[in-house]
Amino acid sequence: MRIATAKETYIADEGLLTTRTQRAWMIVLALVLVLAPFVLNAYWLYLACLVAINVASATGLNILTGYTGLVSLGQAAFMAVGAYAVAFLDGHLGTPFLLNIFAAGLVAAAVGVLVGVPSLRVKGLYLAIATIAASFILHFVFTNWVSVTGGMSGVNVAPARLFGIELASPFALYFVIVPITALMVLAAANLFRTRIGRAFIAIRDRDISAEVLGIPLLQYKLMSFALSSFYAGVAGGMWAYFFRVVTPESFPFATSIFFLAAVIVGGLGTILGPILGAAFMTLVPELLKYVVEWLGPVFPNAGAALSPVRTIVFGALIIFFLVFEPQGLAEIVRRIRRFFHLWPFKT
Amino acid sequence: MTDLNRRHVLGLAAAGLASTVFSPLSAFADEKELVIGGSIPLTGVFAFAGVAIEAGISDFVKITNEAGGVAGRKLRLAYEDTAYKVDQSVAVFNKLTTQNDIHLYYGDSTGFAKTINEELNRRGSILMAGASFGSELNNPEKYPFQFMAGPDYVEMIAILLEYIAKQQKGAKIVFVNSDTEFGRDPIEASVKRAKEMGLEVVGQIVTPPTAVDVSTEILKLRRANPDFTIFHGYVLAPLPEFLSQAKQLGLKSRFMGTFWSMDNSLWANVGAPADGYMGVMPYRYYYDTAPDAPILEKIRKLRPTYQATGYMQGFLTAMLMTEAAKRTLDAGKDLTAKNLKAALNTIKDFDTGGIIGVPISIPGNSVPVGRIYSYSAADKQMKPASDWISLKK
Structure with a gap:
């Protein structure tokens, strides 16, 4: 049971981690993340990096859609902008890895601001369509601006180098990708303790009221787009170093839907939501493959026969969560925490 | 009766996951085996081809094993579905190569072939072919350990x-x-x-x-x-x-x-x-009864109904990569990507059993x-x- 957590100052009350138990668990999580690469095999390390990249992008989308209430289906296109920015900077200017990743975020943010302009006039489904249109325009640019993007065949990216060490394997990249994602998630968590974050939430809840309260909608909506695309750009940049080749087909439109689904399944408007959602959406199809594998001895030719069933099960799982836990996976975690807060008095 | 509640289910799921993540995965490293790995699209837009390709490779594996295998080794196909998505194809590649000692690999798309190329070069132990006839891949300098079983x-x-x-x-x-x-x-x-x-x-x-x-x-x-x-x-x-x-x-x-x-x-x-x-x-159709195509007769016996063109593609790809492995092993060399590719390039006027109507040679990365x-x-x-x-x- 949680006791002795009374706060004496507002600052303490607003802290990210308010109890000793939370801090202890956070240390455990940090230790697990540090030790994981030494325990996991290449396959799981690859997935861990992929989850981290997807978490970064989903967290960005959550700032825009979950916290500011602006639906976007352009996240994949912003990631592509980041990935191409990295490919260009790395290939043409040879600038250092971390700078490229940061620059990728900035370039994507600039594009995000442009794409966000219609958000001042349209909301909801209309804005979703506007972002879809923007992503098709960007796709056209990726395909036809051959001198920068390499056209349809795309561009190769040399392995990232940090302090003279080549980061080519998932093992090496893990130590860069996971900390960057952790920093980004931490920044997002802190964002909503500031005026800017609260302004986003006010806009989401009722934009007219927010304006009456003195929040300039133009500035804050564009800021939300910029931040969200910055996250996507950095995620895209990490993606480029991870897969080492970027083509217009690397980030299909379905990827944008993937991120929106991740944020919704995880829990809109929570920090934990996109983390759980991205992990769920990335890992569940892989875990379902193990089910197919386990059925191998019983079911002849399980791989070919059961793979379509696996897709159906994945879809059904998403529907199941949306119906039975509309507030997302984050709510399940919150419920588990509440159980321990009250234990043993109410279970 | 045991009361199965949410906690039990979660516990079981966690235990299952843990056993999967930490289990020693290289349990299959059998010296007498030659494994063909495969990132094959069994779902998604390319599923129609993937299903046929899997059938083709599986049948080739079956026929070869019945005839005694390859240089004393049994052939085995280890594959998984990729949904025709590059990130999933790479995940499958990482998974299968962790679980098995793989020297031959079937990839599902041009995107995957390009993405995994650096890794193939780094490993230097896998010869890859696949469903892509992308002309970019037909470049032995840039793609030294890949080929395609047909013209680009x-x-x-x-x-x-x-x-x-x-x-x-x-x-x-x-x-x-x-x-x-x-x-x-x-x-x-x-x-x-x-x-x-x-x-x-x-x-x-x-x-x-x-x-x-x-x-x-x-x-x-x-x-x-x-x-x-x-x-x-x-x-x-x-x-x-x-x-x-x-x-x-x-x-x-x-x-x-x-x-x-x-x-x-x-x-x-x-x-x-x-x-x-x-x-x-590039290949004969399933129903072709040409006298110089004994392998098609065999395929028709194995599968009495029509098999799509992807089947022939998978079958021939497996045949050519296996031939490269056979030549490498027969020469007493290790199964490195370099040796495998060199062996593949020695294929000259090769009889495919009638899948292709003329003897073929593979001087580079394609069969034109x-x-x-x-x-x-x-x-x-x-x-x-x-x-x-x-x-x-």
Whole structure:
């Protein structure tokens, strides 16, 4: 049971981690993340990096859609902008890895601001369509601006180098990708303790009221787009170093839907939501493959026969969560925490 | 009775997951085995091909093992579904190579082939082929450990052009391609080649990959009035729409396509408008009863119903990579990517058991051989329209 957590100052009350138990668990999580690469095999390390990249992008989308209430289906296109920015900077200017990743975020943010302009006039489904249109325009640019993007065949990216060490394997990249994602998630968590974050939430809840309260909608909506695309750009940049080749087909439109689904399944408007959602959406199809594998001895030719069933099960799982836990996976975690807060008095 | 509640289910799931993550995965490292790994699309847009490819490779593995295996080793296929997505293909690659000692690998797309290339070069232990005939991959310097079991897309169209040039000197051609990497791949090089061969390229039409309404494109085609229209970058849609509208307008053009649009069962469902559709096919069809094709007889015994073109592609790919492994092992060399590729390149005038109607050689990364087939709606079959055409470099 949680006791002795009374706060004496507002600052303490607003802290990210308010109890000793939370801090202890956070240390455990940090230790697990540090030790994981030494325990996991290449396959799981690859997935861990992929989850981290997807978490970064989903967290960005959550700032825009979950916290500011602006639906976007352009996240994949912003990631592509980041990935191409990295490919260009790395290939043409040879600038250092971390700078490229940061620059990728900035370039994507600039594009995000442009794409966000219609958000001042349209909301909801209309804005979703506007972002879809923007992503098709960007796709056209990726395909036809051959001198920068390499056209349809795309561009190769040399392995990232940090302090003279080549980061080519998932093992090496893990130590860069996971900390960057952790920093980004931490920044997002802190964002909503500031005026800017609260302004986003006010806009989401009722934009007219927010304006009456003195929040300039133009500035804050564009800021939300910029931040969200910055996250996507950095995620895209990490993606480029991870897969080492970027083509217009690397980030299909379905990827944008993937991120929106991740944020919704995880829990809109929570920090934990996109983390759980991205992990769920990335890992569940892989875990379902193990089910197919386990059925191998019983079911002849399980791989070919059961793979379509696996897709159906994945879809059904998403529907199941949306119906039975509309507030997302984050709510399940919150419920588990509440159980321990009250234990043993109410279970 | 045990009361199964949410906590139990979660606990069981966690235990299952933990056993999966931490279990020693290299349990299969059997010295007497030769494993073909595969990132195969069994779901998603390319599933129709993936299912056939898997069947083809599996049957080759079965036939080979029944005949005693490869240099004393049993052949085994370890594959997983990729849904035709590059990140999943890479995940499957990482997983299978962790679980098995893999030296031969089947990849599912050009995107995957390009993405995994650096890793193949780094490992230096795997020879890869796959479903892609992307011309970019037909470059032994850039893709030293990959190959394709057929002509690349540029070579496919070159085979079509050779046929056209023989049929009609100075024929007028229009290229129609989808706006995808797959669709755009051979167009530039093919336009150049057509001009060199004295053929006249009177138009180029690009359509969205999922185009259904092609009425404006048909009008463009009518204005250009070509003798031959070459499609590339499609599987089926919107080709039937093109064909039926062109027939209604009375266009004289003959329509042609490349490998992935040449499956017999696809056209059988289209019916009359498909009559006369032609294309390049590197392999014989399932029903071909040519006397020099004993392997097709065997396949028909194994599977009594029609097998799609992807089946032959998978079968032949497995045959060629296994032949490379056999030659490497017979020479007493290690199964490194370099040795495997060198062994593959020694394949000269090789008899494929009739899957390809002429003996083949693989001097580089492709097998530049094909034959023109034409669809007969009356017989519901693709029929040979030319002899085998081998491209000379």
